[in-house]
Amino acid sequence: MDRRPPSPARSGGTGQLGIPTVLDRLIQPAIAQALTPIIDPTFSESSHGFRPGRSAHDAVRKVQVYVKAGFTYAVDADLSKCFARVSHDLLMARLSPHIDDKRVLRLIGRYLRAGVADEHGAIQPTSVGVPQGGPLSPLLTNVMLDDLDKELERRGHRFARYADDFIILVKSQRSGERVLASITRFLTQQLKLAVNEAKSQVAPVSECSFLGFTIIRGKIRWTDPSFREFRRRLKRYTARSWGVSMDHRFGCLRRYMRGWMNYYGISEYCRPLLDLDGWLRRRVRMCYWKQWRRCRTRVGHLIRLGAPTKHAFTCGSSRKAYWHLARTLSTQRGMTDRWLADKGPLSVRELWIAVHYPDDARPVDQ
Structure with missing residues (x-):
């Protein structure tokens, strides 16, 4: 069980920040420490969020490399409340091939379904979502979004992802619009995630922001x-x-x-x-x-x-x-x-x- 007070979101609204109990703060990092060496090597080279030896700077510099190579249009798809909408069934299905010990799987499942305490102390059940702010949450989110990375790689796209923030680089507005439409279908149908169409766009890279930066004439700028x-x-x-x-x-x-x-x-x-x-x-x-x-x-x-x-x-x-x-x-x-x-x-x-x-x-x- 954790508590989820509202927290400022990157998009300007508020999200739910999960605050784990004292016992969870001891057990969840231990699980993450044991699973990271097993699962992390299977992730895409274009995934940079919450991974050992990688940073947001690496993701931004990768985008810069693609822009200099002529991919000057960006597909900026905004995932709406990604952490809160992760399907437990889909997530557990993706964890199973990596974890032989069923007890660990059951423990992770219990964390996901443990429920949250609202501002009045009442326990609310959780049927979907990963607690944002928990020690185990970054790894679970990367596991869930690894399917997106693999799909983009299969299609030959240039992209960079940091947690739930990702950007795809293409060479024209028309191809970008096709990519946005197809990736939106993939996210909604295959991963059961919602795309905020009002905040998603296809535009020149200089008009888009990624992790607080933009690329103008091949140069990184805040x-x-x-x-x-x-x-x-x-x-x-x-x-x-x-x-x-x-x-x-x-x-x-x-x-x-x-x-x-x-x-x-x-x-x-x-x-x-x-x-x-x-x-x-x-x-x-x-x-x-x-x-x-x-x-x-x-x-x-x-x-x-x-x-x-x-x-x-x-x-x-x-x-x-x-x-x-x-x-x-x-x-x-x-x-x-x-x-x-x-x-x-x-x-x-x-x-x-x-x-x-x-x-x-x-x-x-x-």
Whole structure:
């Protein structure tokens, strides 16, 4: 039995995230650890999700290879609530050839049918679906969707799949529409899964996103929504109304920026990062200005930091908005870029350079 609170879905809605019990958290990883060496070698080379030695970056780079080879149209089929609609009978039939011990099969079947506790604690039976978030769920989902991989390979398609997110590369709009129609029939008739037709499309690769990236003129780029969300989070961490110390603020910024760049840093497009760095430094100056509060304190800090005395007094006594004062001559001469770098915030652009040119990157504080 597990509990399934709603969780944000990649498509923008909400899904059910399965939270296993303490005992399940011990047993399910043990089952997955024993079965992975047996089942994983049978999976397709184009399957990258939740597999040892594979990552989302591998899937994106594989798509890039196909695009450079001339497959410039994408068939983007959206599986509607894939985890929640997996047929238990079909899944167990696909597990049986890999598992000789019937006790293990019965145990997996019991997990699938164990039921879930709703928000009121009542147990609801489960006749279909795999708990999303369980330790065993990624392996079971890959087993179920391996039929899709094998079918695409049998037809000679170029594709990449990461869990329930997959993309097929073709050379024309017309062939893409044929592939989408036939794959939709296969998914609904053979695997009993639903395809969200409203969100599925055939379009040039540059107009499609896959795992937060798109391919434009053969180059990997983060999608605009991904970058907007990054900027939104940075804005939240540098909100002057957030009543925390600057050290705590810088710690949150560092962790989030490093985490974002560890994933999105494979993007070969960095033009917005220079402007983003300038915008971020201005917001940090604004936070310092709010923290200093008093006119005398502001003037004293600016003078000690090297700002001209006259400009420091003019700026320190000004009643203009924080955002405006964060870009004056005195605040920039006092709180220089180097001073801010020593205090804590990292340069997003330097993090990107460290990913692509590690030998040329300057050391960045941890």
